[in-house]
Amino acid sequence: MTVVAIEPSFSRAVQERSGEPVLRCYFCQKCSAGCPVAFVMDYKPAQVIRLVQLGRKEKVLSSSAIWLCVGCEACGTRCPNHIRLAPMFDTLRYMALEEGYKPDPMVYALHRSFLDSIRLWGRVHELSMLMEYKLLSRDLFSDLGMGLGLILKGKISFLPERIRGVSEVRRLYQKGDTGEGGHQ
Amino acid sequence: MSRIGVFICHCGINIAATVDVERVAEEAGRMPGVAFATHYKYMCSDPGQSLIRQAIAEHGLDGVVVVACSPAMHERTFRQAVAAAGLNPYRCEMANIREQCSWVHQHEREEATAKAVDIVRTMVEKVKRDEELVPLRLPIVRRAMVVGGGIAGMEAALNIADAGYPVVLVEREDRLGGKMARLSSTYLNFEAAPGLLEEKIRQVLEHSNIQVLFNARVTKLEGYVGNFAVTVEMSEGPRTEEVGAVVVATGWDPYPLERLPEYGGGQIPDVVDGLTFEEMLRTGLQRPSDGRVPQEVVFVQCAGSRDPEHGVSYCSKVCCMYVAKQAMMYKERVPGGQAYVFYIDIRSGGKGYDEFVQRAMEEYDVLYLRGKVSKIFRRGDRVVVWGSDTLVGRPLELEADLVVLATAMLPSREALALAQTLHIQADQYGFYSEAHPKLRPVESLTAGVFLAGVGQGPKDIPETVAQAAAAAAKVIQLFAQDAMVQEPTVAYVIEDLCSACGACVAVCPYGAREIHPVRPIATVNPALCQTCGACVVACPNKASRIHNWEPVQVLAMADVVI
Numbered sequence: 001m002t003v004v005a006i007e008p009s010f011s012r013a014v015q016e017r018s019g020e021p022v023l024r025c026y027f028c029q030k031c032s033a034g035c036p037v038a039f040v041m042d043y044k045p046a047q048v049i050r051l052v053q054l055g056r057k058e059k060v061l062s063s064s065a066i067w068l069c070v071g072c073e074a075c076g077t078r079c080p081n082h083i084r085l086a087p088m089f090d091t092l093r094y095m096a097l098e099e100g101y102k103p104d105p106m107v108y109a110l111h112r113s114f115l116d117s118i119r120l121w122g123r124v125h126e127l128s129m130l131m132e133y134k135l136l137s138r139d140l141f142s143d144l145g146m147g148l149g150l151i152l153k154g155k156i157s158f159l160p161e162r163i164r165g166v167s168e169v170r171r172l173y174q175k176g177d178t179g180e181g182g183h184q
Numbered sequence: 185m186s187r188i189g190v191f192i193c194h195c196g197i198n199i200a201a202t203v204d205v206e207r208v209a210e211e212a213g214r215m216p217g218v219a220f221a222t223h224y225k226y227m228c229s230d231p232g233q234s235l236i237r238q239a240i241a242e243h244g245l246d247g248v249v250v251v252a253c254s255p256a257m258h259e260r261t262f263r264q265a266v267a268a269a270g271l272n273p274y275r276c277e278m279a280n281i282r283e284q285c286s287w288v289h290q291h292e293r294e295e296a297t298a299k300a301v302d303i304v305r306t307m308v309e310k311v312k313r314d315e316e317l318v319p320l321r322l323p324i325v326r327r328a329m330v331v332g333g334g335i336a337g338m339e340a341a342l343n344i345a346d347a348g349y350p351v352v353l354v355e356r357e358d359r360l361g362g363k364m365a366r367l368s369s370t371y372l373n374f375e376a377a378p379g380l381l382e383e384k385i386r387q388v389l390e391h392s393n394i395q396v397l398f399n400a401r402v403t404k405l406e407g408y409v410g411n412f413a414v415t416v417e418m419s420e421g422p423r424t425e426e427v428g429a430v431v432v433a434t435g436w437d438p439y440p441l442e443r444l445p446e447y448g449g450g451q452i453p454d455v456v457d458g459l460t461f462e463e464m465l466r467t468g469l470q471r472p473s474d475g476r477v478p479q480e481v482v483f484v485q486c487a488g489s490r491d492p493e494h495g496v497s498y499c500s501k502v503c504c505m506y507v508a509k510q511a512m513m514y515k516e517r518v519p520g521g522q523a524y525v526f527y528i529d530i531r532s533g534g535k536g537y538d539e540f541v542q543r544a545m546e547e548y549d550v551l552y553l554r555g556k557v558s559k560i561f562r563r564g565d566r567v568v569v570w571g572s573d574t575l576v577g578r579p580l581e582l583e584a585d586l587v588v589l590a591t592a593m594l595p596s597r598e599a600l601a602l603a604q605t606l607h608i609q610a611d612q613y614g615f616y617s618e619a620h621p622k623l624r625p626v627e628s629l630t631a632g633v634f635l636a637g638v639g640q641g642p643k644d645i646p647e648t649v650a651q652a653a654a655a656a657a658k659v660i661q662l663f664a665q666d667a668m669v670q671e672p673t674v675a676y677v678i679e680d681l682c683s684a685c686g687a688c689v690a691v692c693p694y695g696a697r698e699i700h701p702v703r704p705i706a707t708v709n710p711a712l713c714q715t716c717g718a719c720v721v722a723c724p725n726k727a728s729r730i731h732n733w734e735p736v737q738v739l740a741m742a743d744v745v746i
Contacts, residue, residue: 024542
């Protein structure tokens with residue numbers, strides 16, 4: 001028999017930080033049914049919400065699901081209770097990092113290099129972002145053929161373009177880093 | 185020679201697609217005593233009815249056969265139509281060639297047509313011999329009895345009394361208010377129940393048209409709609425009340441905790457039922473065992489309900505709502521406490537109801553766990569609940585200070601006996617049966633006896649009040665008539681043939697037959713007779729008859745088809 005330590009403060013914290021009313025969920029499973037990456041998640045999106053409600057912090061923050069969400073927003077768009085799961089997943093990622101949970105290294109490397117690229121150029125420059133990702137993930141040679149093909153077809157440009165308002169983008173990053181920009 | 189009109193209805197294609205209505209009309213036109221026969225697409229429509237009325241005038245008809253659907257459907261329609269043309273309505277009969285012919289012989293056109301002709305032939309013979317009858321008019325006692333002084337009974341009594349009719353309210357206990365008197369507050373607005381109730385009680389006690397009998401029980405009902413004699417047993421002895429209508433509002437009892445041993449019912453003091461928790465909310469929220477304010481409370485829905493093994497297959501309907509209310513009230517009183525609710529479904533149908541339950545989850549942090557609790561037991565001074573969360577597919581255990589079982593609503597324990605006393609039906613659980621589940625929801629199958637409140641089935645206060653007002657409206661509708669109008673096609677006795685053997689008295693299911701107190705004959709109470717014909721069959725002397733179902737008619741009907 002599992003003794004469940006139900007911890008209501010965790011669901012409160014997630015709700016306040018993400019701005020999403022996770023206690024409103026009634027488990028219709030519409031989010032899980034339509035999620036394009038649910039098939040690789042250890043817990044499906046609705047199960048993550050349930051674990052949050054039950055206060056199963058450890059299980060949630062150590063799950064792969066929070067790192068595998070690609071933020072496509074299909075779930076939040078479809079949710080009958082207007083719970084947007086992507087901001088909730090973002091919050092859970094921040095919480096996991098703060099509490100010292102190790103994310104999936106590949107997933108973390110991709111997020112890191114994506115954000116670094118935008119900080120640098122104001123928009124994504126695929127080639128340099130992928131190079132950083134390859135270095136961070138220490139997985140240098142997979143997808144090489146596909147990368148070459150994309151370059152040859154002109155889908156990935158060699159030289160990055162810096163946008164005009166890059167300083168404004170960087171200010172956003174600063175705000176995010178200091179926690180000034182509302183929920184994170 | 186009679187001058188009968190025969191009117192054949194196509195009923196759209198219901199009849200005409202199977203039966204050759206033209207040929208039936210031709211054949212009918214040739215039957216002896218028939219002066220006119222025709223067919224039409226919809227006889228029950230306005231043009232169809234005016235066709236009948238015109239034919240009566242033009243052809244001087246003295247009887248009408250409408251060849252169409254079941255008399256249960258339109259006999260009244262056509263009798264009213266012929267009456268408007270000056271014909272006695274009891275000289276109009278329906279020949280059913282839809283339910284009893286076209287619908288059951290859809291692939292046999294030839295045979296169906298021949299059968300339809302035969303059916304018409306029999307009804308023509310009957311109408312030829314139909315008497316001109318006049319509806320019976322019976323006096324009405326314009327005084328009502330309400331049984332039960334809870335919110336249903338009080339609401340019904342007040343409505344009837346406000347319409348100007350005297351009411352005698354029979355209450356088995358020494359106070360009014362019923363189960364509602366035990367409630368702390370009502371959903372959806374947390375209005376204090378005692379306040380709502382006290383106002384009603386005051387109105388009832390002060391109403392000049394309402395007489396309340398406390399510590400009283402109904403033990404006998406005699407008579408019929410408009411003229412009942414009800415015996416009420418009281419401490420000072422029995423008394424008889426003359427009333428024209430009765431509203432039964434006997435309410436409910438909670439499922440006994442002792443019958444839920446797997447939940448510690450009756451054994452663990454800190455396992456209580458919903459009504460007890462209502463009282464705790466009123467008096468200070470101390471748990472029974474040691475008076476401590478519980479810091480963790482587990483609510484268990486469907487305790488007994490939706491559980492055929494416990495003898496209750498039905499949903500008690502109010503628990504989802506009152507548990508949400510109780511959990512919210514608990515959180516208001518003990519903000520640091522935690523409330524859990526085990527449920528198997530949330531059934532919150534009703535205006536604003538689902539939103540209310542959502543509020544418990546969203547605003548009050550009440551944690552809903554989907555699964556039926558399997559076992560409740562003691563561990564030290566705590567109560568342990570074994571259940572499951574089917575949403576994550578895990579069994580789980582909770583330790584709590586108090587467990588509230590939302591026990592099933594049972595009909596009042598005296599309901600079955602009272603149903604027998606009042607000659608009304610009850611279902612397998614003891615809830616009173618309504619005359620029709622959709623169209624006659626506040627009438628019993630006994631005319632003049634009406635139903636209100638949980639005695640008829642689980643319902644909450646707003647539904648109870650609505651039903652009580654509806655039952656009162658039915659009583660007022662009855663009292664507003666000049667007299668009881670009764671179909672005259674009831675049994676009667678040919679006194680010269682009657683030997684007062686009593687066979688008719690024994691077989692009559694409605695108590696309509698009696699032996700005359702002085703003369704050696706059997707009598708009929710036409711107000712009670714339902715025209716079933718049992719006495720006609722039982723009578724060895726052919727003294728028991730029914731108006732317009734005379735032996736001579738039945739034999740003539742048989743003669744033309746055999």
